[in-house]
Amino acid sequence: MRFDSLIDSVGRTPLVGLPRLSPSAEVRIWAKLEDRNPTGSIKDRPALWMIEQAEKDGLLSPGCTILEPTSGNTGISLAMSARLKGYRLICVMPENTSEERRQLLRMWGAEIISSPAAGGSNEAVRVAKGLAAENPDWIMLYQYGNPANWRSHYESTAPEILEDLPTITHFVAGLGTTGTLMGVGRYLREHVPGVRIVAAEPRYGELVYGLRNVDEGFIPELYDETVLTTRYSVTSADALARTRELLAAEGIFAGISTGCALHAALGMARKAVQAGERADIVFIVADGGWKYLSTGAYEGTLDEAEDRLEGQLWA
Amino acid sequence: MAIEVRIPTILRTYTDGAKAVDASGATLEELIGDLESRHPGLQARLVDAGKLRRFVNVYLNDEDVRFLGGLGTPVSDGDTVTVLPAVAGG
Numbered sequence: 120m121r122f123d124s125l126i127d128s129v130g131r132t133p134l135v136g137l138p139r140l141s142p143s144a145e146v147r148i149w150a151k152l153e154d155r156n157p158t159g160s161i162k163d164r165p166a167l168w169m170i171e172q173a174e175k176d177g178l179l180s181p182g183c184t185i186l187e188p189t190s191g192n193t194g195i196s197l198a199m200s201a202r203l204k205g206y207r208l209i210c211v212m213p214e215n216t217s218e219e220r221r222q223l224l225r226m227w228g229a230e231i232i233s234s235p236a237a238g239g240s241n242e243a244v245r246v247a248k249g250l251a252a253e254n255p256d257w258i259m260l261y262q263y264g265n266p267a268n269w270r271s272h273y274e275s276t277a278p279e280i281l282e283d284l285p286t287i288t289h290f291v292a293g294l295g296t297t298g299t300l301m302g303v304g305r306y307l308r309e310h311v312p313g314v315r316i317v318a319a320e321p322r323y324g325e326l327v328y329g330l331r332n333v334d335e336g337f338i339p340e341l342y343d344e345t346v347l348t349t350r351y352s353v354t355s356a357d358a359l360a361r362t363r364e365l366l367a368a369e370g371i372f373a374g375i376s377t378g379c380a381l382h383a384a385l386g387m388a389r390k391a392v393q394a395g396e397r398a399d400i401v402f403i404v405a406d407g408g409w410k411y412l413s414t415g416a417y418e419g420t421l422d423e424a425e426d427r428l429e430g431q432l433w434a
Numbered sequence: 435m436a437i438e439v440r441i442p443t444i445l446r447t448y449t450d451g452a453k454a455v456d457a458s459g460a461t462l463e464e465l466i467g468d469l470e471s472r473h474p475g476l477q478a479r480l481v482d483a484g485k486l487r488r489f490v491n492v493y494l495n496d497e498d499v500r501f502l503g504g505l506g507t508p509v510s511d512g513d514t515v516t517v518l519p520a521v522a523g524g
Contacts, residue, residue: 336489
């Protein structure tokens with residue numbers, strides 16, 4: 120495959136079968152390897168779409184400053200595009216994100232403003248909104264509410280999946296900004312009658328939920344629950360176990376949020392077997408495991424890894 | 435046997451600091467009513483005008499009850515109900 124530049128190589132990722140983790144020839148599980156994007160995560164798609172939409176709208180021109188609240192991958196994707204297109208990037212990132220993500224952001228030239236660990240990404244969003252109000256010339260792309268986020272998946276991720284697997288019955292992905300599920304979900308619902316759209320939501324340690332009260336919660340503006348069939352909460356213990364199982368059984372070295380999605384995908388597979396139905400279940404490998412090595416997720420016992428992950432934002 | 439209800443940090447002031455409490459009922463609504471009888475004030479933090487509050491997520495055995503039957507979702511002995519505040523990802 121030949122491309123004019125790195126940016127042009129976003130997408131067209133492989134869809135690979137999981138012959139060992141699939142329960143039978145009738146109930147098959149497939150992994151969409153989004154770690155094969157230029158900066159190593161699915162976020163290259165929404166980052167590129169959001170920047171190009173802002174350029175079309177006349178909001179961005181070379182020399183402009185982009186501001187974004189991000190726990191890591193979106194920031195890394197934006198940093199690569201910003202570097203190539205000549206923008207300054209400031210990321211607001213929770214303190215409790217892995218060191219690798221910070222190093223990668225700095226490498227591509229992004230500036231990092233830390234937000235408090237307690238409250239997780241909710242706090243990063245709050246801090247970024249404050250900075251945006253104080254600096255009206257900065258452009259906040261705002262992945263949680265920017266329609267170009269879900270459109271990137273509607274226009275690229277979803278058509279790729281359907282072309283590779285027209286018999287798809289289930290789509291499973293992690294729930295963060297909700298962009299992947301909204302975009303792929305809407306496209307598949309238009310093209311595949313009865314398709315099931317399943318969200319796997321990471322369940323973090325208590326620190327991340329340490330809000331002052333339940334009225335200060337956060338739901339991304341992009342979220343439309345009618346797109347989903349159902350939504351599961353997956354503990355860090357289950358996510359870790361599945362991340363390791365994916366590596367051991369199928370050789371795929373993925374980040375921890377992938378284990379979260381795989382856990383829900385295996386649950387769907389079990390239900391299909393029990394119901395005697397055929398199923399082709401696609402789940403998203405959002406990124407590789409490289410950025411999580413320092414968390415100790417892949418070493419020692421699962422209990423030890425879970426303890427080390429307590430309080431970390433791993434998706 | 436009873437149904438275990440896991441309580442998030444911010445609501446433990448209602449449960450004397452307990453991380454999980456037992457309750458009974460045939461539906462989630464009855465379960466929350468039973469909780470209220472022993473932990474007064476909790477119901478109003480979970481339910482408003484007959485619906486789950488916007489920023490409160492409730493999971494029955496890890497599945498979001500909004501996709502099951504909301505407050506009318508049937509529950510039975512041995513189930514686990516988890517209450518969590520809505521948080522951002524990404």
